[in-house]
Amino acid sequence: MVGGQPHPCFQLKNLIRQRYLLETYRHELLSKLYNLRKGIKSVMAYYDEFQQLMLKLDHQGEQVSHDIVNFKVGLNKDIFTRITLHKFDTIDGIFHADLEVERDLKENSFMASQPEATKAVQKHPPRYEGKLNSTSNPKGFQCFKYQGWGHKASECTNQRNIILREGIFYFLGEELQLNFYAKICPQAEKIIQNYVQKQITNAPSLAAALLRLHFHDCFVRGCDASVLLNFTPSTKNQTEKVAVPNQTLRGFSFIDGVKRAVEAECPGVVSCADIVALVARDSVVVTLQLNFYAKICPQAEKIIQNYVQKQITNAPSLAAALLRLHFHDCFVRGCDASVLLNFTPSTKNQTEKVAVPNQTLRGFSFIDGVKRAVEAECPGVVSCADIVALVARDSVVVTGGPYWNVPTGRRDGRESNASEALANIPPPTSNFSSLQTSFASKGLDLKDLVLLSGAHTIGISHCPSFSSRLYNFTGIWGKQDPSLDREYAANLKTKKCKSINDNTTIVEMDPGSSGKFDLSYFQLVLKRKGLFQSDAALTTSATTKSLINQLVHGSLKQFYAEFGVAMEKMGKIEVKTGSVGEIRKHCAAVNS
Template sequence: MAKFGDLSNFLVLCILVGIAGSSYGQLQLNFYAKSCPQAEKIIQDYVYKQIPNAPSLAAALLRMHFHDCFVRGCDGSVLLNFTSSTKNQTEKVAVPNQTLRGFSFIDGVKKAVEAECPGVVSCADIVALVARDSVVVTGGPYWKVPTGRRDGEISNASEALANIPPPTSNFSSLQTSFASKGLDLKDLVLLSGAHTIGVSHCPSFSSRLYNFTGVWGKKSSLDSEYAANLKMKKCKSINDNTTIVEMDPESSSKFDLSYFQLVLRRKGLFQSDAALTTSATTKSFINQLVQGSVKQFYAEPGAMEKMGKIEVKTGSAGEIRKHCAAVNS
């Protein structure tokens, strides 16, 4: 999911899970049943009409959801161009978010929902629902999205840089990062599986092609033939900032399990992909995954639903933005 594109210890994790559980208790399925009964259908219809014409957006919108939730929780803060409460640059300008796409898509959905129910449905809920519906329309799994999130009023680029795990992450840093959000190693693996429909720019992994300094007796974690092919046909220079590379070239438009097969064959683009095979626990789970079906392993309650509940704002916290790119005046 990274650029994401491009999951220290378990006592701390247990404490964090308990804290997270208390913070999203007010989310509920069909939260808008009375206040805006057509909201979820309007969102779904918009996605189902638009995404088949631009299937690569599905990955972008799922990545946006991930990047939103990992900074201040799932509160739509990644959508903000500016805020009234801070002079800091917003999350959008942070390095991990500079290649995010789909903001105009979210604006289109918000406009459609506002026409039906002004000032009722949060941008944070729209992001969560759009991410799920976009994956489903590409043949991926369905997961429940309880709603009732409210929009945050603070967005800080430095927090995005500090909280979003980079594609160069090793296993230890991934485990720490995901544990800090109440997510375990199974969640780490399953959420990484979103790379099956993603694309990346060369700088996210070019150091694996050009700067690897092999230690005697040690191989690069990227398959040598695959690396040579990428250098010859895709990332012809370490400074190539424009070329886009599919993270799962074997089935880039379909949400399936082939990404995990590539990871086992040392063909995951990112260092963070390769890191999943350096732990016996996560590698074992990947081996189980490739024997099953995508919908079986993203069954409820799953990693996607857990991620969507990270540090959400409910009740009287935050606001319901009129426009997703700006806080209410």
């Protein structure tokens, strides 16, 4: 230290470390540290190797309890069982204790090899009682379990509960702790939470299965993930998994998926036992529900519905814009109203709103108006994310379109990034492969892709979204998209987008029926008159083309029902619930 400040040499060392050492190198070192085992090495050699890894990782005492646990884990069973119930404050303390145990074990081994007559005259050195490095105390002996003085372990009045996790004993309230991975794998719990949110929202019934999996795990050998094992050397394939009580368990592949996601970030750091416990909790937390505000803000949905009816009746074209706003919100960071933000601390003004796909979005002031109306009734209760979802549904209903259930309970995100919008929102120039990949990444299948594309039956677009199909398809000037009907293309060029530079002219996505939620869009797509390249792409797959034909030859009522199911599914993409996110006071800004 120099004048109370870190020495310049240490500052330079840290700067070089941050700038030139790859994070992957640190993860490799962490993995080596957590997987280091004593094996046939002496305690001294094991200690030296452990210290070398600690020096490379630049551990400076801020996580001593973690390091002590890791050091104990690497010990051989014969030493581990002798010291496991003792409390140590330093690595050196446990090291010296291990040396003493190692010496005892060697002496015992030597004695066992001697003739009985020789053993009789040998005096075994006095054994420690209580702490391995105990000192004399006027109160006599020391409690083996709790290290108190003047009583035996069986008489201890301050005993601690002990659990077994992955073969290691832990004192509850000591080694187990909240945010255990905060320094060694900071994103671990967030990665698990995001994975669970994405998957469980599309398969909510799995939550109960994962909770049951955790229960069955903890009731056999403790919460140690032993229920996941397919094979162990001692039992071969007769593991817990094949036992009668566990033959109906589900969720094993789910846990494997979470493990892969965490391993990609921090190899060899996060235990399967912790993953099972966190997944059980997070899967239960993710619960959108109908009438979520029934008790905390009973009039919320009615206020939103009344506002929409009053406004959309006078401006029906806004329904398509509000439906599109909901779609663009859900495809970036999930349905968390991040598309509404003007500013976030991390991205400043480069939020989703300014990204190219969102520059023609409308409806922001409409959402602000709804928010004010709801806030007047129940301040700080209803999220902007729920408002966006409810407004999309109610505005479509007002124009005569389908009704669908909107479970609520979403919370608002605090992050919004323009680059993420560009990467996640499928552009109108998408081919089938990119559409399939984009939708699949959000948990949506090909049927969802077709049905949600049916939203193009209402609303308008601008020339830049499709003019390349008319003037320079595949980048060749004068080339027209061959998948576009020639007569329709000629009409667009002569009456609508007369120049490739036209940025203002608006065009109906479903000509002659753009204000009516019907099957006309699908009929036009089959006639090669879909406005966007992404519309035409739906006919390049036998599966999606077949789905379109089924819709065209089916009833409008059936389309409405299936569209509603797809919308409800989309509205659950990566939602934030529980304590994740916030309830914004103003939809355009995160809370201060």
